[in-house]
Amino acid sequence: MSEKELGKKLDRCLADSAVKLGAGLGLGIVFSVVFFKRHTWPVAFGLGMGLGMAYTNCQNDLRAPYLIQRNIKMAS
């Protein structure tokens, strides 16, 4: 069902972004707490990183069909 594909992708996107954000947040918090003395910027950084990663992932996922693949044959 090709029409469901988009939906799936978006679901993945969301899930992924959620995870990334969470992870970023977590890491940010961790870093902020651990390394950066509870500054908020690691959190934001983490969040941003997370978001960015999620965005990229989503985009890549959505782009995947349009990528031209090359079958690399290793010269033996």
Next chain:
Amino acid sequence: MGGGVGGTILYANWDPKFRANVEKSIPYSDQVFGLALGPAAPPPVINKPVSQTTGVLEHILRSHSLSFVSLNLTKFVVKHKLAHLTKEPPKCTECEHEPAVKERPEGEVAARLAEQDKAEQDLLTSLSSNLEDALGSTAKVTLQAIGAQEAALQAIAQHTRQLREAMEAEAPPDKKSTQWRVLEDALSERSRSVDEAGAAVLKAKAELDKLRGVIDGAKHLKIAAARPSILAAEENLHSMVVDLDSVVTRVQTAQSEAKIVSQYSELVNEAKAQFQKELNSITPEIQANWKGLTGKLTQDDLNSLIAHAHRRIDQLNRELAEQRVREQIHIDSALEQQKLEDKKALEVAISTALEHNREQMRLEQEKKVEETREVMEAEMRTQLRRQAAAHTDHLRDVLKVQEQELRSEAEEILNSSLMEKETEYRRLTQDQLDSFTLDMNAAYARLKGMEEAIDSHVIAEEEARKAHQLWLSVEALNYTLKTAALNDPTEPLEGAVQAIKESCAEDEFAQALATALPSESLSRGVYSEASLRARFYTIRQLARRVALIDETRNSLYQYFLSYLQAMLLFEKAQEAPPAKLSAEDLDTFKLLSYAAYSLEHGDLELAAKLVNQLKGESRRVAQDWLKEARLTLETKQVVSLLSAYANAVGLGTTMAP
């Protein structure tokens, strides 16, 4: 035949020897001759025993000819003889083959012969026993007689010897008395023995007569096998008779000698008595026996005695002279008498010798006859055997020839009839075959016609059936197409397609069509139009949302923009597509509305075509839908073709010829 018989009779009348021959050789001919010519004149060699023997021989020969000669021969001869003579048939007690002849079966004849032989054998044994007994007794008696005769002879001889001795010897008176006594004893002995001998001879003669009677009786029985024993008995008899006679003659001669000697002794005694009387007359006191007178006589007595003696001598001389004179006469007369007696004796002797000779000859003859008979019988047997053998050979040959002839005849007849029957049979079979063939041909033609009609019918029906089946299967396929639930594909069409394929195995078109179905429809089934239609709206929505996305524009931001566009852009929900699409009609939204319109109007094909014009992500999103739509369209197309074809075929087959 009659001429031959008449000639035989005439010649027999003229030649008795011929007659005898014929009578001997041919049975019953003697009776025939007797009837025709009278009894036969006795043959010149007239010898009673011989003729008797020939008569006996004839009898025996006849009997044996009847026993041993072949039946056919006698039958033939007898029949012919009797057929041509008008005399009464001869009676014959021994002959069992009567003129009313019929060939006896061999077993009966053999039985009869065996019976005869047995009877003969019995008779023979009894006869031989009789003969032996008689012979034995006779021999004993004869021996006794001969012994007695010998004894008598001895006694006579002794007596005469003693008498002679007594006459001639000069013995003292006491010896003389003993001598005389001895002589008397001898005389008595002689007389006794002579009497005994005579009695014995009589007994022997009686026995011999008895034996002869027995032999004659045996001869009368006419049994051939007994002949040798009879002959032997006769020989014995003859020899006994001869011996007896010889002994008797010897005794008689002895007796005659004794008579001479006794006569001589009598004469001497007479002379002695005379002398004694004279002496007594002269010397009356002298003792009787003059031989004992010596020593007792006186001189006178002696002188007188001498004178007497001289006187006696003279007398005696005179008598002697006289006697000499008479001697010649006496001698002559005695000679004459002797001659007569001799002649008589000779005659008697001759007669007896002749008798004996005759007897001997007869016996010899009989023996010879017996031998010749044996030989002849043996020869006759061999001849008969030969004849029988020849006869059987001849019969065999004749039978063989006949068999050959008959066989060839029969074969000929058989062959000819067989040929006839065969030709007849062939003709009939041919006729039958022809008629049958005709019938068969007709029937065959009809059958062929029927078969062809049936076949064509069958073919037509087969076609019809196939068409029907095809149509049914196509209907089934159609039906399966209808089983699509909403949002679910139909049943896999495989079964129905298989059924179609089976039902139209030799229909290429249908096969091609059946194979033209897409495999997904076979394995998975196709979606119905309704489901596709329903699904389209989802697709449409999604396609609207990603309308901007394509290969170049596919970032997330574009996605967002596309979403925004979809939200803000309003198009007609359904718009009738133009007949030709222009460039601006290739817009997603437009296309989608066209497709919606066509779908709403049931034109999935156009919708699919329009959707096919989508580009980019929209296309990608509608890809599946498109595939499904394509599948469905294909299937529907094929199915419709099939059903059309089935209908056409069905129409074709159910068309009236």
